[in-house]
Amino acid sequence: MKTMYDVQQLFKRFGIFIYVGNRLWDIELMMIELKQLEEAGLIDKQEYIKAMLVLKREHHLEEDYQEGQ
Template sequence: MKSMIDIYDLLKEYGTFIYTRDPIGDLVLMEDEIRQLYQAQVLDIKDYQMALLLIRQQETKERIKEQNR
């Protein structure tokens, strides 16, 4: 996993489509879904950790954007 697009694609593979018009809310939901996939032993530890890292980095970027408005 190298980018947010990889995470979107992974979630699509399992029938999960997330779009609420709230970028931060979307990221929170994505993190929950990734956590559930890991708990169901669908993801290995490396993919799980990388996905969480990417989601949290994106969330930080979105929060900075929000503050600059």
């Protein structure tokens, strides 16, 4: 799992589609949903860690982008 698209495909396996309208908020909601999937035992720890790292990187990049506007 290397991209935001990969994380979206993970959510798609569970019928989860996230779109709030603000990319930063979308990423934050994905982090919450991902944690719930892991806590429920629907994904393993390794998959959770990889997806969370992608989301954290994207969150950081989006924050930097929004500050630059």
